[in-house]
Amino acid sequence: MQEKPLFLFCLIFLFAINSYGQKEPRRPNILFIAVDDLRNELGAYEGSQAITPHLDSLAGAGSLFTHHFVQVPTCGASRHAILTGRRPYKPIHLSNRAIEVELSNKPKGTTPESFIHQFKMSGYHTVGIGKIAHSADGLVYGYEEEPSAKKELPHSWSELIFDAGKWKTGWNAFFAYANGENRQSLNKQVKPYEAGNTDDNGYPDGLTTQLAISKLKELKESNKPFLMGVGFFKPHLPFNSPKKYWDLYDRDSIKISDNPNLPENVSKESLNSNGEFNQYALGDEKATVEKSVSDNYAKKLRHAYLAAVSYIDAQVGKLLQHLKETGLDKNTIIVVWGDHGWHLGDQRMWGKHTLFDNALKSTLIIKSPLIDHQQREISTLVESVDIYPTLLEMANIETSSKLDGKSLVPLLNSQPMSKPEVAYSYFKGGISMRTPHYRLTKFFSDEQPVIELYDHTESSEERRNVAAQNPKLVQRLMPLWEKGNTGLYSQPE
Template sequence: IGTSGHDDPYSWNQTFNPRGRDVDDESKIFSLRKGQFGGTLSWLAADGTDEEQTDGIAASIAIERLEKHSQAGTPFFLAVGLYRPHTPYVAPRKYFQMYPTKAISVPTVPKGYFDTLPKGARDTLLRKKDQVNLPDKLAREAIQAYYASITFADAQIGRILAALKRTGLEKNTVVLFTSDHGYHMGEHGHYQKTTLFENADRVPLLIAGPGVTAAGKTHYGPVEMVDFYRTLGELCGLEVPGTVSGLSLAAALRDPDVRIRKSALTQYSNGYSLRTDRYRYTEWGQDGAGGAELYDRTKDPGEMVNLAGTIAVKATQAELSKMLRQRVALALEKPKGLMQVRFSNRRRVR
């Protein structure tokens, strides 16, 4: 917070890295690991207003930029990254009060559950030992804090969208809302991210604006984040370079029943996971040497019963395995004509 982090400065002509009172309040934050915040469960019901928090400041900056662009009448691309609900879950106290801990239920897993999984999956779920089998009170407080952070972030997004409408920019501006990953809050006995289950792999995706004639409707087919570039390019009437990966989702924004993809591919650690309309199929290690997982989401939306290796799904598993490996091979192909630019001296490297 307050720094450029992993940002790519060559992608922007203006950057803003706000720093709010949440940084100054770090000594007040509760953490499972004292003094550590980003990679462990940690939270604070903060004093002060929304606008004093880092994300509140970010929203205010975004609103200011929108107001300036509305007066200038020039095209723009504005990326607004909010920190919450990333840990530490810091939000003004009023958002915590919306979610009484006594009304929160904590997910549980049956005895022996982890033994049903390949080692790769089991390792991702159990690698943070201090977050396994959390006491009920602590788990409820963590979930409350997560909900509070989401609601706080939602309020900041609402401020930005209100400014978009107030300035008249909503009539000719495409808005894409998403996140960089999903999240576990006790599902599969795990907290936070870094797994190949639906909880960690699926992200929210909302698109609105000109060209979105199916507003308010849902496309239920699998899509990928790599599709965003082509989608925004088409909606904005821009020519997209042939080296860009992904598929445009524009057709589904006009008719949500249009099929864009048959599957979505996710990779983490030494595993690959394929999501189709019905199944999630995961392989660990080289060519699945580390084991596999297969879930029928029509019957098991929580992905708790691993069917891989059973006779009942033998043909289905073989088909999904073939599809997964084809998708991985395609993803690893370097687009023809793609060149790397070495920014230190602007010299192109083939």
């Protein structure tokens, strides 16, 4: 007799008796936490310098994915992929405007616009707080414009709320400094870091935490299952956080990148010009691909990034503590997702916007109360598009939507996945494929070299493009790479 997955047995214990004496499944709540620019930089990850006790504890109780890769290394496009469960199929899917263009103007139909909409259509109360799609507060407007009433995801949220505090608008809050100013108001004449003499609520993510806890208290009294999305801004630039989180670290002991040079035989298409980072005009030094910043400045920037990560860890800790105190933790699935990675001087770059592991590998933690013996650390390669079908299976929701990902529930139950161990990513005229042993990238451009191959059996740091030395290996890998070719670059702009 075939053994049923443990996941199904756990559902037996999630039944309640309604007023008519009939058994009804108690569907799990979902707390989806999106953290901007959070690479594999938690204490739970090997080699990390981050001090993150709350997220480490969550990872120890749930599943920490050590090889999770996003579809696109930029905020809006990465979020479009996870929300829709689809890879990029059109050039706009690589843009921060992907959600605005593809979802914001669509009438309500039978096909959900996002996994959040699918849960809402299935009877969930959905609450959005902060940056879940691309906009800081879920509304469509420019960085320096007044907020509009137009929602990025017009059909997904039962409630869309945000506290912009003294910064007054979502985008001002996103680029906030402790004195109430922001990058826009100061015409970019700002530093890319700040140690604020303030408490947690002196920056917007503290207000987001406060708002989320208040809303959880309301949802506790409801009999309706909920999906709450909480989007934290840090550690996105500027690396600003209360000084007490800077004080957790001894800067002299912070290690800088041990891979600070450009990869050998690299294509110019692969490189990030550091444009986002250099927008902060009062930075101590400019970052260029021609020359690394000084070691002292690299340490300062890493210190700032780590402090911002610790600040977010504290906010997540407050949410987790509230879930425990109210008993909501017993029936709430928790997902913590970083929307992409970040180069902290690695390969002489500062930022995302590349097809290297540093920009594509990000944090993923899933904790489910439905699984008694959850796999603690999962090294299998997974993708952001896998999260949509995973949540549906956990909540026992069916969909007619076409999804590119596969459910991760087997991995959570210590069982193998039914798909090849491969992750596909897209950006700057290139498609990149990651396998357990290699990263193969092909660019659709005239810039040479067109093919890059990085051997992860030799080094995990992608220091040297070895495609020219391994033509037979490239030829062997290309059919698998081709399976990730969505025709993206054959589509008109």
